[in-house]
Amino acid sequence: MTNNITTGPRGLPISGNLFAFRKDPLGFLQKAAKEHGDVVHIRFGPQRHIYLISNPEYIKEVLVTKQSSFHKAKGLRTAKAVIGEGLLTSEGKKHLRQRRLIQPVFHKQRIAAYGDRMVEFAKNLIDGWQDREERLITQDMMELTLAIITDTMFGIDVRQDVHDIGHAIDVGMHYVSRRASSFIDIPLAVPTKSNREFQHAIEVLDKTIYHIIEERRSQSEPERGDLLSMLLAARDEMNGTGMTDQEVRDQVMTIFIAGHETTANTLSWTWYLLSQHPEVERRFWDELDNVLEGRLPTVDDIPSLTYTNNILWEAMRLYPPAWSISREAVEPVQIGEYCFEPGETLMMSQYVMHRKEEYFENPDRFFPERFEGDILKRIPQFAYFPFGGGPRICIGNNFALMEAVLLLATIGQRYKLELAPNHPSVEPEPLVTLRPKKGIRMVVKQR
Numbered sequence: 001m002t003n004n005i006t007t008g009p010r011g012l013p014i015s016g017n018l019f020a021f022r023k024d025p026l027g028f029l030q031k032a033a034k035e036h037g038d039v040v041h042i043r044f045g046p047q048r049h050i051y052l053i054s055n056p057e058y059i060k061e062v063l064v065t066k067q068s069s070f071h072k073a074k075g076l077r078t079a080k081a082v083i084g085e086g087l088l089t090s091e092g093k094k095h096l097r098q099r100r101l102i103q104p105v106f107h108k109q110r111i112a113a114y115g116d117r118m119v120e121f122a123k124n125l126i127d128g129w130q131d132r133e134e135r136l137i138t139q140d141m142m143e144l145t146l147a148i149i150t151d152t153m154f155g156i157d158v159r160q161d162v163h164d165i166g167h168a169i170d171v172g173m174h175y176v177s178r179r180a181s182s183f184i185d186i187p188l189a190v191p192t193k194s195n196r197e198f199q200h201a202i203e204v205l206d207k208t209i210y211h212i213i214e215e216r217r218s219q220s221e222p223e224r225g226d227l228l229s230m231l232l233a234a235r236d237e238m239n240g241t242g243m244t245d246q247e248v249r250d251q252v253m254t255i256f257i258a259g260h261e262t263t264a265n266t267l268s269w270t271w272y273l274l275s276q277h278p279e280v281e282r283r284f285w286d287e288l289d290n291v292l293e294g295r296l297p298t299v300d301d302i303p304s305l306t307y308t309n310n311i312l313w314e315a316m317r318l319y320p321p322a323w324s325i326s327r328e329a330v331e332p333v334q335i336g337e338y339c340f341e342p343g344e345t346l347m348m349s350q351y352v353m354h355r356k357e358e359y360f361e362n363p364d365r366f367f368p369e370r371f372e373g374d375i376l377k378r379i380p381q382f383a384y385f386p387f388g389g390g391p392r393i394c395i396g397n398n399f400a401l402m403e404a405v406l407l408l409a410t411i412g413q414r415y416k417l418e419l420a421p422n423h424p425s426v427e428p429e430p431l432v433t434l435r436p437k438k439g440i441r442m443v444v445k446q447r
């Protein structure tokens with residue numbers, strides 16, 4: 001099979017499209033899909049060929065029906081330096097085994113038990129707020145979701161170390177996303193400034209994680225029914241051995257990283273969007289007041305908080321926290337009428353798909369009402385896929401949705417968040433996740 005795709009934006013002779021992409025990744029991809037269609041050839045440097053796939057049926061083939069012809073692509077392989085061989089990065093049989101082991105922890109009924117803790121953490125946060133004070137909301141949301149994931153999954157309180165951890169994750173995210181779009185890989189062992197910073201960040205995270213594991217192993221009753229207990233108790237079916245500290249560390253690090261940043265970004269974007277759309281904010285408050293009548297939310301309220309749910313779906317449409325996912329062909333494979341060779345990378349961007357006019361009328365408008373009807377039944381499955389799809393679909397999707405609704409409801413019930421006066425325009429920064437560049441400062445006003 002030979003690759004028959006030549007259409008794509010013109011690039012420079014050696015670097016190809018690298019610099020245009022780096023300058024504005026989202027704009028570049030959106031324009032490329034608009035101008036060149038469903039499969040677009042992009043080149044990073046002389047050797048790296050990437051194909052942007054923007055047809056929902058083709059995306060389904062890559063993620064679901066022909067998924068065994070692909071592995072995760074370069075970006076996530078770089079992430080292995082941080083998260084090791086955990087659920088997010090492992091492949092094949094190893095991935096299947098890990099997924100089977102961890103899946104029960106994320107069962108809907110099981111995670112429902114975490115609802116009250118989530119609300120408690122959110123209440124603690126806002127109990128510390130002063131009326132009309134200005135806050136860096138992006139940081140508040142990051143620390144809140146980090147505290148929740150470590151409490152619910154590992155039974156540990158990291159609030160003391162939250163700044164160091166947050167900074168280390170920041171360094172890691174910048175490093176990994178830069179390498180994902182580079183064409184020269186300087187080995188990690190070479191002591192460049194960025195390599196050294198990155199190594200230090202891993203050390204900070206490792207210290208935290210090994211401390212979590214050590215504490216639990218030393219407890220007389222380590223069984224708590226959470227993810228950490230389950231990992232420590234897991235035994236290999238063939239030889240009955242348990243996981244090594246390194247293996248447990250990789251899973252813990254994976255959940256630690258994958259389990260809070262995406263949800264925090266969703267929340268920050270939602271607060272921002274609400275502050276810019278008073279008509280939506282009004283309906284949001286009406287729903288909170290009618291459904292909750294002044295009491296704190298519980299998991300049982302979630303089905304009644306339909307508008308709040310739609311606000312979240314809409315925020316994840318406009319600002320999908322996972323803004324693109326990539327796969328690398330491991331064997332010759334045909335997608336639609338196109339053929340791909342081993343080593344070629346296919347990129348699928350939620351940001352591009354979620355803003356396509358053919359599926360979403362007036363796509364740049366924040367309009368949660370669009371999710372009221374049966375839109376998700378009418379459009380193709382992979383026109384809207386904030387959590388990915390197929391066997392590698394986000395394992396924490398129900399956890400994230402439940403958490404986001406409960407936190408929005410707990411905070412929105414008591415506070416109105418306004419963009420701080422003279423705030424510079426809020427722009428998305430597509431690192432590993434889609435963050436608001438430089439954060440969002442907001443004035444919190446008691447309602």
Ligand code: HEM
Pocket residue numbers: 072087088089099149254255258259260262263266320321322325326385386387388389391392393394395396397399400
């Ligand atoms: C709004 C929040 C979230 C979004 C948008 C999101 C998005 C995603 C996406 C798109 C993938 C698939 C990546 C790929 O196919 O390459 C994924 C995988 C994953 N997510 Fe999430 N995620 C969120 C929250 C969470 C939470 C709360 C957890 C853990 C508690 C989590 C843990 C994971 C893990 C472990 C994987 C890898 C699953 C596998 O490969 O089997 N995520 N996530």
